[in-house]
């Protein structure tokens with residue numbers, strides 16, 4: 001690596017030095033309390049996959065270039081140069097982390113490891129060694145934001161077909177207008193994903209509740225965030241924020257996708273509308289009596305996997321449990337759960353990468369947890385999680401069914 | 415020559431050490447305050463009913479350590495409580511504070527025990543790092559800091575115990591320390607006769623030397639956890 005490049009990367013590192021970043025760079029005492037709290041370490045017990053092991057790769061480079069003591073006395077904190085070897089270490093540290101932040105709740109200084117790894121991701125993007133899959137997906141989403149009008153006609157055709165599916169599920173009502181689009185003044189802007197089911201099941205529920213809603217042109221998922229490019233993350237999130245503002249909706253409802261929920265809700269600053277997860281909305285419809293469930297119809301034991309971005313990082317813990325307790329005769333929580341729940345290993349965009357073997361190994365903690373409950377149905381409320389849970393199921397030949405909460409609700413409306 | 419080296423450690427270096435400590439912490443604060451805030455929140459849920467109080471509780475009682483490793487937690491609490499008493503004790507070596515005499519004691523509060531607890535916990539922290547996995551995640555800074563603390567504590571404890579039990583000729587009366595330490599706030603800082611005359615002088619010099627080094631490294635090491643911990647714990651709940 002030449003010096004020009006190195007200078008460019010140091011410049012990129014500086015753009016990441018926000019206040020929280022300064023704290024996280026300084027605070028770690030290497031006490032080791034987080035060492036075994038990462039699900040990746042649980043499955044592959046290597047220092048490189050411990051939270052502190054990952055963070056130190058970043059800290060050592062930071063010290064070398066941007067901290068006087070590290071420049072003067074490199075031995076003091078084991079400072080490290082930016083070179084091809086350290087770039088490889090950064091790649092392994094950053095793109096094996098699912099950003100679940102389980103380590104953060106075990107650290108006495110509450111260090112947010114994935115936030116710190118944001119530096120690693122910036123350096124990798126600058127070095128053009130970030131995973132291509134994520135770059136391509138993020139660029140695609142940005143491109144769609146820039147030229148949405150070209151996509152609209154094709155999308156309308158797709159939606160027409162989905163409306164027919166929704167009509168069947170609603171008992172043969174006329175399909176027209178079951179998935180409204182571009183409806184100014186709607187109460188709810190619902191944001192789905194690219195898969196048909198991510199629109200059909202919520203549409204069934206929203207229509208059953210008689211909600212005044214409209215569908216977004218965009219997918220909720222934010223590959224800019226997974227990639228670790230703050231500009232692309234903002235652009236992708238702003239596509240939806242601007243759409244919501246233009247339509248004047250009161251609430252933006254996000255499909256089952258943890259990251260897509262957390263970003264507009266907590267990472268984009270205050271907005272003139274409310275941001276909710278579809279799970280919260282289902283819960284609200286139930287408590288307002290707008291929809292009803294066939295109670296206790298599921299007799300097989302059911303457990304719930306807290307998606308990290310919806311639970312620990314989003315605060316939605318009780319709603320899914322209450323919905324499931326209504327549906328299932330035998331609901332069992334995993335141990336640990338809620339704030340301390342183990343990540344399934346699918347977050348951080350990892351399911352978009354070619355790393356199945358790695359994800360099976362890093363899903364070991366989740367596998368053990370599921371087996372301990374004895375459940376036959378594992379429900380979750382995040383597309384990424386369900387995809388990864390299916391990978392775990394195949395990897396360990398499990399005799400369980402992985403299910404989306406929204407789908408389960410849509411199938412069991414009274 | 416030794417006289418001037420001793421003098422340097424006992425007087426100019428003390429000013430340098432405290433100057434570096436306070437200047438360094440100020441510098442750290444300026445760097446942080448000049449760094450941009452982020453637009454959202456990095457909270458983890460549940461945030462708790464009163465986030466600021468929760469952050470203080472997590473900082474002072476360290477429940478995150480208690481949950482995972484009770485022995486480690488015990489030593490963290492013991493160490494930090496003793497360190498607080500140590501700071502109070504050193505203030506009492508400057509002059510008498512009526513406030514601290516709420517619990518009547520002979521100088522200084524918790525003396526003797528403070529040293530023993532600090533030495534034991536420092537050794538625990540140090541030996542812990544000789545084992546895996548701490549061995550793999552430690553950097554030289556971690557060992558150097560503990561070593562400096564250990565050395566400062568050993569000599570400090572020795573001085574305290576010597577004067578307590580009146581070990582022949584080695585005991586330096588509190589009055590001599592007060593004369594020396596309070597002179598830093600006057601225009602004529604000096605080492606008092608009582609200290610210089612003691613055969614113990616070299617021990618005092620070593621104690622002050624290692625403490626000075628520790629204070630100078632403080633703002634530029636992980637020791638800033640004492641200042642920034644509250645902020646980070648608050649971010650978790652903000």
Ligand code: HEM
Nearest residue numbers: 029030031108473474476490494497539556560639640643
């Ligand atoms: C002058 C003040 C302080 C000093 C000299 C000090 C010193 C130390 C030392 C030497 C360790 C052990 C490091 C190791 O294991 O190698 C430590 C750990 C720790 N300190 Fe402090 N500390 C101070 C203030 C504080 C404060 C104010 C807090 C929070 C309220 C705090 C919280 C912690 C925690 C949570 C640890 C555990 C992590 C660890 O042992 O590495 N400290 N401190």
Ligand code: SF4
Nearest residue numbers: 028030031032034107
């Ligand atoms: S728990 Fe926190 S302070 Fe301790 S090693 Fe991990 S990141 Fe560092």
Ligand code: SF4
Nearest residue numbers: 038097098100101103
């Ligand atoms: S955020 Fe999750 S995946 Fe990343 S280091 Fe922490 S525990 Fe591991």
